[in-house]
Amino acid sequence: MDIMIKKFIKNKQIEREDFNEIKQILVEKYLGKQNSIKDAFTYKSKIETYLSAVIYRMILEIIREQYSYKNRVKRIENVINDDNRQTTLSPEEILIIEDEKIYLKRVIETFGAEKDKVLLFLKIYFQINYTAEDINNYCSGINADILPDYSGTDKRLTDKETYEYLCKICLYAENKEIFPDAIRMYLKKITDKLIARMNGKYNRAFYTKESLGILMEMVYQKN
Amino acid sequence: MKRHLTAEELALYAEYVQSGEKTEIAEDILTHINECDECASEAVEFSMLSKNILTGLSDKKPVAKKRSLLFAIAGIAATLLLIYGVWQIFELRINKNDIKIAGKNPPVINDTAIVSDTSVQEIQNPVDNKHEMLASNFAKDPETEKIIENLKGNMRSDEIEVISGFEIRSQTGMDISLEWENNNGNKLNVEIYTNVLVKTESAEISGSSYIIKSKLNPGLYYWKLFNEDFDLIFCGKIIVE
Numbered sequence: 254m255d256i257m258i259k260k261f262i263k264n265k266q267i268e269r270e271d272f273n274e275i276k277q278i279l280v281e282k283y284l285g286k287q288n289s290i291k292d293a294f295t296y297k298s299k300i301e302t303y304l305s306a307v308i309y310r311m312i313l314e315i316i317r318e319q320y321s322y323k324n325r326v327k328r329i330e331n332v333i334n335d336d337n338r339q340t341t342l343s344p345e346e347i348l349i350i351e352d353e354k355i356y357l358k359r360v361i362e363t364f365g366a367e368k369d370k371v372l373l374f375l376k377i378y379f380q381i382n383y384t385a386e387d388i389n390n391y392c393s394g395i396n397a398d399i400l401p402d403y404s405g406t407d408k409r410l411t412d413k414e415t416y417e418y419l420c421k422i423c424l425y426a427e428n429k430e431i432f433p434d435a436i437r438m439y440l441k442k443i444t445d446k447l448i449a450r451m452n453g454k455y456n457r458a459f460y461t462k463e464s465l466g467i468l469m470e471m472v473y474q475k476n
Numbered sequence: 477m478k479r480h481l482t483a484e485e486l487a488l489y490a491e492y493v494q495s496g497e498k499t500e501i502a503e504d505i506l507t508h509i510n511e512c513d514e515c516a517s518e519a520v521e522f523s524m525l526s527k528n529i530l531t532g533l534s535d536k537k538p539v540a541k542k543r544s545l546l547f548a549i550a551g552i553a554a555t556l557l558l559i560y561g562v563w564q565i566f567e568l569r570i571n572k573n574d575i576k577i578a579g580k581n582p583p584v585i586n587d588t589a590i591v592s593d594t595s596v597q598e599i600q601n602p603v604d605n606k607h608e609m610l611a612s613n614f615a616k617d618p619e620t621e622k623i624i625e626n627l628k629g630n631m632r633s634d635e636i637e638v639i640s641g642f643e644i645r646s647q648t649g650m651d652i653s654l655e656w657e658n659n660n661g662n663k664l665n666v667e668i669y670t671n672v673l674v675k676t677e678s679a680e681i682s683g684s685s686y687i688i689k690s691k692l693n694p695g696l697y698y699w700k701l702f703n704e705d706f707d708l709i710f711c712g713k714i715i716v717e
Binding site: 257259260261263264290293294295297298299302303305306307309310352355356359360362363364365366367446449450451452453454457 | 482483484486487488490491493506507509510513514516517518519520521522523524525526704707
């Protein structure tokens with residue numbers, strides 16, 4: 254219980270001085286639901302993992318009722334959105350970014366069978382260098398002619414040019430003729446979904462399309 | 477699955493992710509996470525938060541289930557072999573003393589005979605029982621050994637550097653000092669465990685050393701160093717001879 258609360262403190266979702274108060278509320282909640290918690294356990298997972306999950310949800314409930322995420326959100330936004338991005342980041346900022354990078358990768362994994370397509374499309378959309386592995390994971394044997402080339406150029410593709418590339422890729426990979434407007438709608442759907450998952454049910458962050466693009470660049474751009 | 481994930485399903489997903497997708501998970505949980513934004517973000521956040529609490533293993537080094545099972549079997553086999561060896565020595569001593577004292581055929585070995593036969597009671601050597609106890613005090617805990625192996629004596633913090641090393645050897649009655657560099661005076665937590673993971677001592681410190689207060693009998697012990705958020709920084713062992 255202590256460890257889980259401290260994790261939330263570390264993530265700035267709870268203030269350090271509120272540790273004892275949160276613990277008190279948590280213990281009361283837990284004792285009140287002890288029997289139903291025990292009854293709901295079916296022994297498929299480890300008991301410590303299960304109890305951690307129960308406590309995690311209880312803490313989220315307490316936070317939703319009593320706290321805001323603004324401090325943490327502000328920190329992530331300040332780091333990710335800074336247009337005059339510092340070349341040297343503080344150790345705390347480095348930690349935030351490293352956490353968010355892992356978080357993004359795990360969120361992309363939640364797309365299941367579609368994750369390879371989502372990753373390739375987003376890389377092309379945000380004009381991040383994709384790899385041969387990205388292409389092979391989605392569809393092997395694609396002709397390089399139909400793939401956009403960002404290397405050695407500062408020219409950014411327009412949205413229209415990007416959609417046209419993605420139409421050709423889709424035609425090859427899925428044998429489907431798709432219009433640019435359908436690509437645009439698909440990209441909007443997956444970016445909305447990704448942003449919703451990154452921001453979470455209780456607003457752990459307030460990612461936008463722009464800040465998501467910056468984070469993707471940090472994770473996947475190889476210089 | 478139309479309902480949201482239960483707490484246990486959340487737990488199963490965290491174990492699945494932390495094992496590097498080596499544990500089994502029901503397909504409908506993955507399908508639901510794929511389809512439900514709310515559960516997907518909750519599942520990812522919980523898997524991140526629970527990372528160090530549950531396993532103490534690095535994200536970059538997923539442990540194969542098969543390898544950990546083999547390790548556990550090897551540990552159990554070694555312990556059984558040790559106990560069998562001690563038992564054999566004990567048996568030989570009884571038989572030797574029986575011939576010496578009684579000069580007759582050894583008594584029938586059943587519970588009643590042992591309880592009522594005073595010659596057998598007299599030859600029961602307390603030193604042999606002690607050997608068996610000592611042997612079990614040195615038995616390794618497979619999970620903690622796995623953590624130490626994965627850490628390989630490396631720190632998981634840039635600010636704290638352990639000087640004592642991941643194996644400390646000491647004698648009974650001697651002070652055991654655990655030392656590290658902590659130039660920023662960070663608050664740390666140190667915990668000492670027996671080889672069967674019973675906590676014997678814990679303390680919060682902000683210095684750069686800690687002398688173990690409990691009197692440690694001969695045996696294997698483990699010690700863990702945590703930062704103030706209870707992230708595991710270091711895990712090592714202490715062998716008291």
